[in-house]
Amino acid sequence: MKLELESVVKTYGTQRVLDSLDLTIEETMCLALIGPSGGGKSTTLRLLAGLESPTSGTIRIDGNEIAHEYRQLREYRQRVGVVFQAYNLFPHFDAITNIALPLEKVHGYSRGRSLEKAGMLLEQFQLTNHRFKKPAELSGGQSQRVAIARAIAPDPDIVILDEPTSALDPEMTAEVLEAIETLIESKKKLLIATHQMGFAKHAADTVAIIAEGKLVEVGNSSQVIEYPRTARAQKFLKAYLKF
Amino acid sequence: MSRWVSFGGAILFLSLVFYTSFSALEYQWNWESALRYKKKFADGWIATLWISTLSLFFAFLIGSLATLCQRVRIPPIRHLSMIYVELTRGTPLLVQIFFFFYVVADAASIQNRYIVGIAIMAIFSGAYISEILRAGIEGVGKSQLLSAKAIGFSEYQTFRYVIVPQALRSSLPALAGQTANLIKDSSLLSVIAISEFTLNAQEVNAITYSSFESFFPLAFGYLILTLPIMWLSRSIENRLRFET
Incomplete structure (x- = not known):
């Protein structure tokens, strides 16, 4: 699928959660969003799931802009599967x-x-x-x-998973990640926010790092995780390696 | 076992308090004359039972309607419902009984005082039930609503399959408590000469010049109705605790 987010802003009250996020991915089957908590991963996924509308900016999936109107939005949501951190x-x-x-x-x-x-x-x-x-x-x-x-x-058409393993212990994390891998094998298109760097590296084809409401880096998953180019990405990934 | 011993102990202690109080009063018990009117007690008890049952039914209708009205996107309807709930909850039942009986029922020329009594109790209890249901609805977690949205449920489907079942469950203990309240509060209908349990007991009182010989059966009669409801409410509460 092709993803295009153009100057996407999302504010809650006075809080600017997405601060003019630009992200274009020509083709991905499984995109992993990584980055610090509160950096905007979940919000990005909620916008992509059609659960909320951006304050400004446009989002296109495979060239089609996500609607703002209630009826069309509901129709869109029916074609997207969502998995939440707290199962819901x-x-x-x-x-x-x-x-x-x-x-x-x-x-x-x-x-x-x-x-x-x-x-x-x-x-x-x-x-x-x-x-x-x-x-x-x-x-x-x-x-x-x-x-x-x-x-x-x-x-x-798409399955969106918002930190699906963050509330689980390692054993349960493994059993859920295995389930997600079967989705990838069956060629489902996935968007996943995760803190599991190993999983992001081997299961996702593309990784985007989002921090402070902006895109930090995007690219081939192993490339981004092993050889981050920007200082912000290096700082974030270093914290993972340290402990 | 030890639970029953401590329970018995508590009963014994309370009995002792009552006994010494009455001994100090040097009350002359005269059960015979009061017992002669046991049919009057029974009739009153049965009247209270069906007045409460009918009131409860209509209270649920009114309460649910008021709750729904507060969710409607038409402000006047929402405000009307809010004013009803707050006025009813904020004023004494006694005042409401007099107001409805002497003003509203009179203007609407409703002759049957039982119908008026049931209407008053239903309107009074309906306000409390509405508040209980509102709290239940607001208690349904945000994550549940988000989930319903993600699945593609319409607003009606979300209400029907997600909000209502969960809100009802969490409201059940409070609703049971309100039911017990309604039964006890119906005793105030005696002031407009509805011959329910309390009025009949007061009449026995007046005829036989006794007082506690009719008040004790009165209390006992209400307990027979309210205690099972409280037990039921407690057991529901316990079951819900394990479920979530």
Whole structure:
């Protein structure tokens, strides 16, 4: 996919979270956004997911500008899958309903077909035994895999993952990253914000470093992570290597 | 086991306090004359039960409607609902009963005082239920709303599948408490001569020149209704605690 962000500004009150961000990527299958917390990664992803609109500037994906109008925006959101850091599953539904309900209510599947598809996805992520559990009964890793299944269930054009492993311990992180790798293998287009540098390097083809609301550096993932050119990127990556 | 011992101890202590208080009063108990009117107690109790049940039903309707009105994007409707809730919660029930009975019901020429009584209780409780539901709705996490948005739910779908189920769940204990309040508060309807439990007990009081012989059954009768509701509310609360 081709991504173009032109002078994108996003302010919350007096806080300028994205400060005229410019980012153009001609072709990527998996883009990793890295950078310090509060630097603007999540906000960038929310804008790309159509969850919020930029204060100013334009965003184009494959040449199409993301709409601002409610109805078009809702339509756009239905074609994008989103996975959040805190899973954001619905606590009052069991795992299978969390996946099946949007298929039925938003994407027009029959109940039977939505449950069938949800069941298949749960099997794919080794969650069949947990299909009738509520989110409170699932571990963090299991919850996040259910959330990934929910995001990809309607076969979205793009899957956006906002720090999907930041709330997890190393073992659960591994199980979620494995699930994400299967998405990459199945040629899903991914946008992911992450603090997992190793994962960003080997799984993503492109890496963009965002800090203080601006683009710091963008390019081939191993190139950017191993040989950062700018001082800001070097400082950020050095902090990772140090500890 | 030790739980029952301590529970029994507490009951014993309270009984002792009551007993010594009454001994000091040198109260002459006369249960016989009061018990002769047990049918009057029973009738009153049953009247209270169905007045409360009907009031509760309409209170839920009114309360839900008021909550919905506060979410509407038309300011006058929102303000109307806000004023209703604040005025009702901010004034004594007794004043409301007199106002509705002697002013509103009279102007609307509603003759049946039971209908007026149920309407008053429903309007009064509806305001509290509306506040409880509003708090429940506002308690639904931002992350849940974001998630619903990301999935592509419409505003109606978000309300129907995400907000309402969670808000109802978290409101259940408070709603149960409000139900118990409604039952007790309906005793004030005695002032407009609705022969419910309290009025009947007061009548027995007057006929038999007794006082506590009719007040104790009165208290007991209300406890039979309110205690199970409180227990239910507590058990719901405990179950919810494990769920989240």
